[in-house]
Amino acid sequence: xxxxxxxxxxxxxxxxxxxxxxxxVLAQVKGPSYGQEGPARxxxxxxxxxxxxxxxxxxxxxxxxxxxxxxxxxxCMVLSTNLPGFAGYPFAxxxxxxxxxxxxxxxxxxxxxxxxxxxxxxxxxNYVFYTTISTGIGGCLVVDGKTVSGKHGFGGEVANIIxxxxxxxxxxxxxxAIENEASGTGLKRKYEKASGEKVKHTGVVxxxxxxxxxxxxxxxxxxxxxxxxxxxxxxxxCDPDIFVLGGGMMKSAxxxxxxxxxxxxxxxxxxxxxTPFVLAALEEPGIIGAAMLPKSxxx
Amino acid sequence: xxxxxxxxxxxxxxxxxxxxxxxxVLAQVKGPSYGQEGPARxxxxxxxxxxxxxxxxxxxxxxxxxxxxxxxxxxCMVLSTNLPGFAGYPFAxxxxxxxxxxxxxxxxxxxxxxxxxxxxxxxxxNYVFYTTISTGIGGCLVVDGKTVSGKHGFGGEVANIIxxxxxxxxxxxxxxAIENEASGTGLKRKYEKASGEKVKHTGVVxxxxxxxxxxxxxxxxxxxxxxxxxxxxxxxxCDPDIFVLGGGMMKSAxxxxxxxxxxxxxxxxxxxxxTPFVLAALEEPGIIGAAMLPKSxxx
Numbered sequence: 331x332x333x334x335x336x337x338x339x340x341x342x343x344x345x346x347x348x349x350x351x352x353x354x355v356l357a358q359v360k361g362p363s364y365g366q367e368g369p370a371r372x373x374x375x376x377x378x379x380x381x382x383x384x385x386x387x388x389x390x391x392x393x394x395x396x397x398x399x400x401x402x403x404x405x406c407m408v409l410s411t412n413l414p415g416f417a418g419y420p421f422a423x424x425x426x427x428x429x430x431x432x433x434x435x436x437x438x439x440x441x442x443x444x445x446x447x448x449x450x451x452x453x454x455x456n457y458v459f460y461t462t463i464s465t466g467i468g469g470c471l472v473v474d475g476k477t478v479s480g481k482h483g484f485g486g487e488v489a490n491i492i493x494x495x496x497x498x499x500x501x502x503x504x505x506x507a508i509e510n511e512a513s514g515t516g517l518k519r520k521y522e523k524a525s526g527e528k529v530k531h532t533g534v535v536x537x538x539x540x541x542x543x544x545x546x547x548x549x550x551x552x553x554x555x556x557x558x559x560x561x562x563x564x565x566x567x568c569d570p571d572i573f574v575l576g577g578g579m580m581k582s583a584x585x586x587x588x589x590x591x592x593x594x595x596x597x598x599x600x601x602x603x604x605t606p607f608v609l610a611a612l613e614e615p616g617i618i619g620a621a622m623l624p625k626s627x628x629x
Numbered sequence: 630x631x632x633x634x635x636x637x638x639x640x641x642x643x644x645x646x647x648x649x650x651x652x653x654v655l656a657q658v659k660g661p662s663y664g665q666e667g668p669a670r671x672x673x674x675x676x677x678x679x680x681x682x683x684x685x686x687x688x689x690x691x692x693x694x695x696x697x698x699x700x701x702x703x704x705c706m707v708l709s710t711n712l713p714g715f716a717g718y719p720f721a722x723x724x725x726x727x728x729x730x731x732x733x734x735x736x737x738x739x740x741x742x743x744x745x746x747x748x749x750x751x752x753x754x755n756y757v758f759y760t761t762i763s764t765g766i767g768g769c770l771v772v773d774g775k776t777v778s779g780k781h782g783f784g785g786e787v788a789n790i791i792x793x794x795x796x797x798x799x800x801x802x803x804x805x806a807i808e809n810e811a812s813g814t815g816l817k818r819k820y821e822k823a824s825g826e827k828v829k830h831t832g833v834v835x836x837x838x839x840x841x842x843x844x845x846x847x848x849x850x851x852x853x854x855x856x857x858x859x860x861x862x863x864x865x866x867c868d869p870d871i872f873v874l875g876g877g878m879m880k881s882a883x884x885x886x887x888x889x890x891x892x893x894x895x896x897x898x899x900x901x902x903x904t905p906f907v908l909a910a911l912e913e914p915g916i917i918g919a920a921m922l923p924k925s926x927x928x
Contacts, residue, residue: 399900408900457779471867473772480756480868482900491865492858492896496795504861504896559791562803566790567866568770569779597791597803601698601707601781 334629335386335429336621337376337394338438341365341412344372346379348389349621353449357383358617368415377428391624392425392433395441395616399483405435408483434623438616440477440486443470444626445619446574450611459570460610461488461561462577467509471568476626489513491563493556512556514579521549536585554586558593565594565602576610583609633928634685634728635920636675636693637737640664640711643671645678647688648920652748656682657916667714676727690923691724691732694740694915698782704734707782733922739776739785740918741909742769745873747921749910758869759909760787761876762856766808770867775925788812790862792855811855813878820848835884853885857892864893864901875909882908 332351338344344363348356359382364371380386396416399408405422407413425433436444443460452458452472461469470486471478478485489509497506500519510516514532521535522528525545529535538546561573575583587607595603612618631650637643643662647655658681663670679685695715698707704721706712724732735743742759751757751771760768769785770777777784788808796805799818809815813831820834821827824844828834837845860872874882886906894902911917 457777457784471777473777474775476773478756478770478772478867480864481870481904482868484864484868484898484901485756485866487868487898488865490896490898491862494794495858496793559794563790563862564866565779565783566787567768567784567863568777569781569783569786571780597789599783599786599789602783605780 332390332625333388334621334624335380335383335389335392336617336619337380337392338617338620339363339365339372339376339394339396339413340438341397344376344379345617346376346383347617347621348383348386349618351625353445353612353618353622355614355618359383365413369419372413372416373424380429386429389431391431391627391629392429393441393620393623394421394425394433394435395438395620396421396435397438399487400435400437400479401483402434402436402477402479405433407435432624432627432629434627436477436479436623437470437483437486439468440470440479441619441623442576442610442615443472443486443574443619444475444477444622445612445615446576446610447472448475448622448625449618450615451574451608452572455571457568457570458572458574459564459568460574460576463513463575463580464578465513465515467513471570488560491560493559508556508560512553512560517549517553520552521546524549532579533582536582540585550586550589554589555593557586557590559597561590561594561607562597565598565605569602570605573605573607574610575607576615580609631689631924632687633920633923634679634682634688634691635916635918636679636691637916637919638662638664638671638675638693638695638712639737640696643675643678644916645675645682646916646920647682647685648917650924652744652911652917652921654913654917658682664712668718671712671715672723675724679728685728688730690730690926690928691728692740692919692922693720693724693732693734694737694919695720695734696737698786699734699736699739699778700782701733701735701776701778704732706734731923731926731928733926735776735778735922736769736782736785737915738767739769739778740922741875741914742771742785742873742918743774743776743921743925744911744914744918745875745909746771747774747924748917749914750873750907751871754870756867756869757871757873758863758867759873759875762812762874762879763877764812764814766812770869787859790859792858807855807859811852811859816848816852819851820845823848831878832881835881839884849885849888853888854892856885856889858896860889860893860906861896864897864904868901869904872904872906873909874906875914879908
């Protein structure tokens, strides 16, 4: 069975793994990424980690997931807030030359989507739409086993989709952007503002809503409606076979997902009401998805 | 050079053409579709038109564009408001058996998008997003030369995307659906309601706006903002290489497209500001796109 090298690079840590084409992790090493020290240090570290993987030469390709939008054709990052110096750096080319095999780069949410599409909850389906909801909101459409990363690597940068342009300005994102309105951070912020009460984490807002707190009920209701509208919008654009849901907020999925699906149905054609909403199946979609990049390119 | 049979079927008329793989029409016949008389009559008519095409047997496949969402895997329509009796009818299978070559079915807006992606304004690009704006609004994403028609054929049924859920209820579509807010019909309706004055067609609203009519100016401004938000949303989902624009409203493109692009930029990341907005290049994308369906499936 074919296997690939997957690299999950973050601003703080990096993992390198040898993974089979059906998503089994055969070997893994990890360590600090030295992400703030610039490309020379980061790349030398990654190369040395790859060489720690037993029989890495058996692999058919390298895939790398990075935090930020990627020019997938050029194999380099477009923006690199968490990895200074990497915007425009020829990441994939350098890895390919170093190890003598094809190398591909994509955004970390996109590779997570790819993992779910190829070996996770969306396995075997043509159109998989992955959404991750935690402190922020990200996503990616996968068509026939390839991420739709787009011209500038902004495909799936759904955070900035406007849900309601009559909301308040929060940050650099659009007024009414889904990330500000329906992420964990957004729900917590809106509850705290309405109630005048601080809460430790977002889960408390769901608990209070169930206990009948009117501010929490209103905040959760708007949250469900906003997310329902988001998914209805996605269905209009690409009508996926499945919505796969990841991210920290899914720990509370039982408290809001039924409401989100009800709202989704109220804003979409009956024909698309049977589209399943399914929790992500993989525990480590980031590293597995990175390894799936060369597979998705036919390696 | 390979050639294909394209069939553009509407509720009133039907066209059949023999078209080369680069989009040249070699022969064409047309006539009434008998769309209200049911599948038996419609199919017999189409079959007889195909046999009028000189050397139709040279073709490598058949593609059919129909008005309504299509289950592209099954090759049948999902809804068929304008072609009674065709929902679930095994259209592609029957054509394939009759003529001994592969046959494919898709929605008419989707095949127009395919034509623009393969031999029109988006030729050679990976990610093409086509939008048609006339009395209604339709669209389709084309990835690597294949339409993203989706699980239920609702991919690109963008009419129902909610732009602002605080608008008035107009019809069966969502409150604030883009088609009701920013189609030609929508702009005319909103101007007439605000001004209390009837106009002959949508073009008059643009003229009045340029003359300084405050109701027309407000209506056009909202129209541009709504469309800008629509394109910004699409960019977040799939970051296309190009936005291709078709439909009757494009006759007035010089009067609103600069404003739409300005609004698009105000609601999207600077990285995607260079995405071109280009008018559709083909005069007959419907029939050419139908013929491109077998090509897009590798025939």
